[in-house]
Amino acid sequence: MKKIRIGYIEYLNCLPIYYALEEGSVNLEAKLVKGPPTKLNRMFLEGQLDITPISSIEYARNPDKVVILPDISISADGNVESIFLFSKIPVTELEGHTVALTTSSATSVVLLKILFDHYYHVKVNYVDRKPDLPTMLKNTAAALLIGDDAILAREKYKELAGQPLIVTDLGEVWKKFTGMKMVYALWVIRQGFVDDNPGETAEIAGIFRKAKEIGLNSLDLLAGKAAEHYNLPKELFDHYYETIRYDFGEEEQTALLTYYDYAYKSGLIPERVKLRIWGENIG
Template structure:
């Protein structure tokens, strides 16, 4: 068998799952390939990765190519702190305005579209843009950022006292639906899982163990995250409290609710069934 190729989102939301693997605390005979969500999505779908966290919306669009690894996601119950919309005026007053959306994200862009249509009830022009708050706000009336980019931009708004409203899309989704939100899933290529069931079981268990070890040592996560981003330690402590990596029945129901709204908005061509490895 060729060496496993594993995707790793280069944001703090993946750190609890990958910390033990990065530090060699668990054995891993695989190549870790880092990148933003959209790059890893593309690599996986083109055959360049065997396993990766994939944007939730991209799983829905490509269910025939992959299976979900059990018990693992990137999620939050309400406020998420790293999926943020910045605007000069309240979102409900953006009718007809231009908003810039990061090219690093897929799930969050669809989430914003759903919220604009079904919750805020405004029709806006969406324009993709590189993730840079100043550049985005110079071109439009709102900006969607995700991950570390969003958290750093939020600090900029606070420290520079910028006249911007910051809307947490996780909280907006919770206010709208009462549901949690699943932003990404770990998936494996169907042909790999079929050809290598033992290795698939082993890597699924390894990810679970790595997550457990990561969340058992939050001070180490905060130390590493501070080195990477410079974000204040209280902000990091808060973040590792609210970010979740579960995928139980509540999170599954929440994800299907998201897919249902994406379908209603014409952003999915058909309704989605979740196919989890080991549950066929």
């Protein structure tokens, strides 16, 4: 069999899942392909990856091609600490202004639009920009960043051009709005791969479960690696790894369907979808 092609988001939030794979403490013959979420979303949907974390909104746009791996996601209960709107003025005063959206994200872009439509009731214009805060804020009032870009920007830019920046955590606002958790990414397998390799799919689901367990038992070590890599205090990453959650149980599933509901109401997905989860209602 050809090596399985697995996507790997190049952010710290993926490290706990891939640590065991990279260290070889779980055994999976695979080619790991790194990139920002939108690149992996595209590669997976074009058939260039067999398994990947995918922006959770992309599942709702392509439910027929995709099977969700059980018990794994990137989510948070409130604050997420890596999805921030940086604004020059309070969010409630952004009516008529332009907001720059990172081209790395799909889920958080939709989350922001949902919050403007249904929570803040503020109408803004959007432009897509590469994730670089000073450039993004050159001609705009606010900018959305995710992942390590967001973590680093919050540390680096307390102000910009002499102007203090207001930092809004979208996970916190979503929790205030709905009382729910928020699911940002899911791990998915190509439907074609599952059809051709049912036995292997079961094995892979087990390997990801094991990898997650090992990663979650190694968070102290991983926070240390992150601190060294970015030359920032370890406490920042201890806190981050306490914040990001990797489960995909009933509460996460209900929260995800609620998010899809709002995305549908805002015209950002074509229809409401069912979750097809391997081992739960598929396979």
